[in-house]
Amino acid sequence: MAERTAAAPSKPRQPRWWGSVRARTTFASALVVALALVAAGAAVLAVLERNLVDSAGLQAEVVAREVATQVAVGTPFDHLNLPDEDDRPVQVVDADREVLAAGDDLHHAPPLADFARAPHRPDDHDDHDDDGDTPARGSAGEHAAFRTVPLKLHDDHPGQDFRVAGLLATTPTGRTVTVYAGFSLDTEQQAVDGVRDAMLIGLPALLLVVAAVTWLVTRRALRPVEGIRAELAEIMGGDLSRRVPQPASRDEVARLAQTTNVTLAALEKSVERQRQFVADASHELRSPIASLRTQLEVARAHPHLLELDGLIEDTIRLERVASDLLLLARLDAGERPRAARLDLPELVRDELAHRSGDRLPVTADLPDAPLPVSASRTQLTRVLGNLLDNAQRHAGSVVRVAVRRGPAGSVVLDVTDDGPGVPPADRERIFTRFIRLDDARTRDEGGAGLGLAIVRDVVHRHDGRIEVGDADGGGARFTVTLPAAPRPTEPVPAAP
Incomplete structure (x- = not known):
């Protein structure tokens, strides 16, 4: 038959750089930073645009109130002091929608109210007490209505957005007119576009810096891990x-x-x-x-x-x-042992009844009441047999075995002899495998040195403990403590 040879363990394959922890960490950190920066940038642009629009509306309201004040004090419409039409267009319109005062380009144009009734733009905001199409009436302390409207002042002037404020004014003769004043949003658009461009330019550079720093930091952090891996690979030898x-x-x-x-x-x-x-x-x-x-x-x-x-x-x-x-x-x-509910005194009686060829008789002190434990019968019988064999080997004239109820719901098994006992320095050593304390004994007389090692391992597997002490009157006492078996649950009566 051909001899089988075990295959040599293959060396772990090195992962590609894009599949390494360092690459995944770098990509994840860059992605998180990119999402955070995009969200923060969008919020900053929205707040900036809103503030600039509000500032333009405030400027338009100031101009409208200045013109309304002139109208209220009786200044003739053709003598109103109007600002520059290119940046701050103004119209004074009567109730019949006739333009009473305006710049040259807006004098014959429809009232700005027509633009105010245009469809809402996404950035439109209303600051008024009514529907927004009718400006507020009264003194300078009342609110104005606002609209953002596109406006082309003249043919050679490119169209742009204006923030228009509308305010009602009353002449000394009791005539009510509407003052429309606009303020250009071109500066606002340039500011927002400039900030947006700066963000678009700075975002890739910032992501590159984040990725590079993350790559270097993770490389330094994972360097000890690579050392551990390399050393483990050598230890596998x-x-x-x-x-x-x-x-x-x-x-x-x-x-x-x-x-x-x-x-x-x-x-x-x-x-x-x-x-x-x-x-x-x-x-x-x-x-x-x-x-x-x-x-x-x-x-x-x-x-x-x-x-x-x-x-x-x-x-x-x-x-x-x-x-x-x-x-x-x-x-x-x-x-793990196959545990079953066993009566420990009954198990001791059965073991003593089946033992033959002992050098000395065994004295048993067993209670009449059952003391159940949860254990493997075969392994627990081996424990008792090994302890009795050890006692028979060292006893002078007496070997005793006793079972009693221990503290805290436990069951205790004692095996004692009247031999030389076990020195305190050797009470842990005797449970080592292949150990014989009497070096002068032959192997046939002393056994293989496995009996007590088996006893300790089996007892520990049953969640118990074993201790060695001095017997009354001299000799050794081996005490095995096992947890008592739980009480069996009573069967539930069947329903009629």
Whole structure:
């Protein structure tokens, strides 16, 4: 069979510049600034145009009031002092719409009121108390009506917009006339056009500056990220002892580098633990396998020297080591136990009833009332069995097991012996895999050093804890605390 070779991990493909975070950030910032500037520019132009139109209307109203004052004091219509017609055209119209006074070009023209009745322009605004076509009557304190109208004063004069103010005036003889005064909006149009042109010229330059600054800032901000990426790419080669560079700043990139280094440290520790586990497992399996091979080779050469008891013991030990390794591998993979509601005292009774070949009898102190826990029966039986095996190995004459109700809704399992006990300095170390405190013991007597490691891992998977202390009268006490199972909900009676 052809040997399969694992494909080497391919290097990450570098993204094109337009698909990079830097390019997307630059484009997004430029777009946001452009939209903001366009909206702000439109608002500024609208406010500027409105203010200039209002200013022109005020100028037209001032002229209209000056002419109305002359009319009110009795100045003859042909002697009215009228301003320059090109910038501020004026008409005085009677009730029959006859032009009584105006400049040369407007004297024979229709009244400006005809222009005021023209359709509204978008920038038309009314400042009046009535319909706007009839100017207000009375003194200078009353309001005038306003309209923006296009007006061509003479043939060689280009047409332009004027802001026209209309005001009623009364002669000393009681005759009512309408004074129309206009003010050119040409200056207003030039100002608005100039500001608009300046904005159109400055907008691309400003966007270019924003894009360049954003590009440079993001480049500097993402430079540590590129360093982290490059270092991680090198670490993928297998040297987990290396760490990514951590910036001196206290921003998100620094926290990313710190978290990455913590992850690498945990990964390195896990890999080292796995390598040590594989090495220890290989060492543990080598002994019974080598013993089996030796005995089988001797038996083949000298059948009369075959020792079946030794073969069986080595096979059992090999089976136990393989089973322990398999369980630890499943626990390391994060396998959650299939929890079921179990009565812990009843489980202890069943385990003690099935145990045979113990060196010492086991004394049990179990309550009559059930103490249920939510756990995997197979794994919890393994915990109890490993603790009893450990106690049998070290006890002098007594092994005890007890189950009691613990504090805060918990259930406690105690396994004690009268052996030498566990020194306080070694009470955490004994739960390490392949650890034997008695170095003088043989491997056959001391086991593989996996029993207590399995106990701790299984208990932790069941959200419990295990502690080692001193037993009453000497020896070791292993205390397992598990959360009590919740009370089962009573079934809801079916509706009739």
